[in-house]
Amino acid sequence: GQLPNNHSCSEYSITVDMAKQSLTSFSLNDKVGLITGAASGIGLATAKVFLDANIKGLLLVDQTQEALDCVFQQLTSDEISRCDCLAADVSSGNSNYAEQAIKKWGHLDIAVLNAGIGSELKSILETDVKTWDRIMEVNARGGLQQCARVMVKRNSGSIVITASQLGLQGSPLLSAYSASKWAVRGLALTAAEELTPLGIRVNSVCPGPIVTPLINDMKGEDGNGWQRMADATLMKRLGQPNEIANAILYLASDAASFCSGTTLKVDGGYAKFG
Numbered sequence: 001g002q003l004p005n006n007h008s009c010s011e012y013s014i015t016v017d018m019a020k021q022s023l024t025s026f027s028l029n030d031k032v033g034l035i036t037g038a039a040s041g042i043g044l045a046t047a048k049v050f051l052d053a054n055i056k057g058l059l060l061v062d063q064t065q066e067a068l069d070c071v072f073q074q075l076t077s078d079e080i081s082r083c084d085c086l087a088a089d090v091s092s093g094n095s096n097y098a099e100q101a102i103k104k105w106g107h108l109d110i111a112v113l114n115a116g117i118g119s120e121l122k123s124i125l126e127t128d129v130k131t132w133d134r135i136m137e138v139n140a141r142g143g144l145q146q147c148a149r150v151m152v153k154r155n156s157g158s159i160v161i162t163a164s165q166l167g168l169q170g171s172p173l174l175s176a177y178s179a180s181k182w183a184v185r186g187l188a189l190t191a192a193e194e195l196t197p198l199g200i201r202v203n204s205v206c207p208g209p210i211v212t213p214l215i216n217d218m219k220g221e222d223g224n225g226w227q228r229m230a231d232a233t234l235m236k237r238l239g240q241p242n243e244i245a246n247a248i249l250y251l252a253s254d255a256a257s258f259c260s261g262t263t264l265k266v267d268g269g270y271a272k273f274g
């Protein structure tokens with residue numbers, strides 16, 4: 001047909017080539033990654049999406065070998081050949097999973113710092129210090145420094161932190177959880193400012209309510225907690241782990257090559273936790 005406005009074909013072909021490149025940039029070919037909290041929920045869905053995106057090497061980190069073994073049982077032999085696993089408590093600081101990825105594959109391109117715990121619904125007046133400290137040490141401590149230290153040697157890398165919608169607002173009956181997720185967002189923004197000039201992108205994803213074991217404790221005394229969470233979204237439903245994994249793939253991959261310090265909400269259009 002006729003080209004509008006007398007544009008030359010070459011102008012259009014440049015655009016088409018760029019579109020092709022954009023799609024390819026979601027591929028994790030040749031990349032090595034690690035995911036904490038990889039044995040369940042969002043972390044596990046992310047592992048599957050990364051494997052589907054052809055990742056070369058993937059270290060799955062979670063608390064127990066038993067849980068990791070269960071994941072391996074569900075993988076194909078091709079997927080297993082590209083995976084390794086490590087049982088570690090991300091709050092302890094004793095395990096260097098970044099180094100383990102380097103030992104196995106020689107480099108680390110992507111770190112998804114996703115391990116986290118929730119809590120029962122309790123008012124501030126009833127929340128005990130032990131619960132507060134545990135939530136803070138698991139959710140807010142987890143692994144960024146060790147990943148940054150190995151990535152900085154190659155001046156390249158992408159770190160994605162799983163924060164939460166509840167790190168963007170107050171959340172009655174979940175004070176410790178909300179505080180831990182605000183802390184994580186502060187860490188992500190600060191790390192982006194420090195590390196982007198060194199070649200490392202740092203972004204966070206803020207999921208709304210997602211169907212995983214983490215929200216089992218959030219049903220509330222009347223049992224209607226999940227319904228209230230669903231009602232608080234514009235879509236009137238809870239999300240699925242793969243809906244977050246897709247967003248993590250975007251931020252982790254070269255498709256997000258111009259993103260650092262981004263907080264990506266994936267929350268069904270969350271209005272207010274009520």
Ligand code: NAD
Nearest residue numbers: 037040041042063089090114115116164207209210212214
């Ligand atoms: P999940 O319970 O299904 O998965 C969390 C995983 O982290 C589990 O496999 C658990 O064993 C692991 N983990 C917990 N503490 C750990 C530790 N100290 N060391 C190593 N691994 C540990 O829950 P999920 O919903 O998939 O949670 C993943 C992340 O998403 C968490 O950071 C959570 O706060 C966040 N998030 C979840 C929701 C939601 O509605 N499910 C919403 C917003 C944010």
